[in-house]
Amino acid sequence: MHYRERITLEAGKRGGKPCVRGLRITVYDVLDQLAAGLSADEIIDDFPELEPDDIRACLQFAADRERHIGELRCA
Numbered sequence: 001m002h003y004r005e006r007i008t009l010e011a012g013k014r015g016g017k018p019c020v021r022g023l024r025i026t027v028y029d030v031l032d033q034l035a036a037g038l039s040a041d042e043i044i045d046d047f048p049e050l051e052p053d054d055i056r057a058c059l060q061f062a063a064d065r066e067r068h069i070g071e072l073r074c075a
Helices: 027-035 040-046 052-074
Strands: none
């Protein structure tokens, strides 16, 4: 599974922030909850539309973004 299959960008939705599968749940919503210590199951309880692969896709998105930012700094 690649995060691009689950993370979408739409100009008119949530200010163009990356969202999960076109839902109004942003990657940042998920990452904030993970950072606050919630488990994937707890996040899915809060957002029942989400699936475990969505949580993993958010983490992959964040890792990929960080990798690209690091590459830009080194260039």
